[in-house]
Amino acid sequence: MTPLSPFTADQLDATLARLGLPLERPAPSLANLDRLIDAALHQLPFENLDVLLEKDVDIDPQAVFAKVVEQRRGGYCFELNNLFARLLTSLDYRVTLLVGRVRWGLPADAPLTPQSHLLLRVDLEEGAYLVDIGFGGPASPRALPLRLNEELPGGWRLTGELGGELEMAARSSSGWQTLYRFTLQPQPWIDYAMRNWYTSTHPQSVFRLSLRVAFSEDGARLSLYNGQFTRRTASGAVEQHSIEDADELLAVLGERFHLWPAEQDVPALRRRLGELLAAQR
Incomplete structure (x- = not known):
């Protein structure tokens, strides 16, 4: 099973209830996508408690559903964006899994960081959008249009060139702050297992420290x-x-x-x- 495997009807109802939303199945529109994102950010905490307790972080989609929905916990990107991808897929959105290298809090000339962040691309009639409810820093409460080298609504910016590495940044009182760098290359789910293993177990992982x-x-x-x-x-x-x-x-x-x-x-x-x-x- 992958995050692109739909929920059962009962799981879908339980996930919408976890987000504090009506159980009626919302149509796959941009407006409804934004409502889902905002609800997720206000109901699902980003957290690394299991990593600090040296527990295994199981990112199998069923295990994530049990932890975040049934046990009312949170998680980090491999869990929260995992669950959100399943929710969107179950609501007939077209979702692609992407991967990024976190740069938040680092100087521009800091060494290369590992591919340790899961984010989502969602394709709508209006075009391609980026969705991320699993970042531990600034978070956009709405889907961000895939438009490059211009300021996006809410104080966000994507720079780079299609086909190459892109950089996501948020505007702050001190200027633009880079969150992560990524490409639009779709990622197979099997590769996230090793990324999650590194993030949750490596002695130098920020989540261990x-x-x-x-x-x-x-x-x-x-x-x-x-x-x-x-x-x-x-x-x-x-x-x-x-x-x-x-x-x-x-x-x-x-x-x-x-x-x-x-x-x-x-x-x-x-x-x-x-x-x-x-x-x-």
Whole structure:
């Protein structure tokens, strides 16, 4: 099974309910695509708790459905965009799996990074669009038209040439910030297994070394990087504060990001969060 395998009728209903949407099957239009994206960003947290707990991250589509929909968890790109691709396919959208190299937070001359990000191309009557509900930084609440070298609505930009490497960037108060680089070459699902294995197990993977959580709230983007809590509004205003206690961090995960780890995982997670907070002091 791949993320392009449709849901059963019951799975489709459960996924729409998880997104807080009516169970009526929405037509595959651009307007409905934008509604699905916005709902996903406000209901499905980006998170790497399982990686920090050194648990296996299973990206088989059935396992992802069980975790994100049935257990009401979140995940990272190989999980969230995986689930979203299945949802869109089930609603008769034409979806292509793509892969990117994350550049967020890196200087322009930083060394090449691995192909560790899953994003989606969706083809509509209006043209080709890019969709990404699984990035831990800025996130567009609507599909972005595949138009190059111009500013897109909402403060986004795609640069490069068709057939070559493209760069996705978001406008911030300090200028354009690159998120990732990618091509439009369709990717076979089998290759994501190794990418996920690297991301979830390599000792130098950022997901092994830090807590990374993101969620949308009333149009603003919330994020946690270890103990640094940030809220960015659509206008670009930024609020930040530091969290220095593991129990407080667990409370913030639940109250602001709707992440309540299983009871048996709380002691190990508390210890791991304490280690990360100590390391940042």
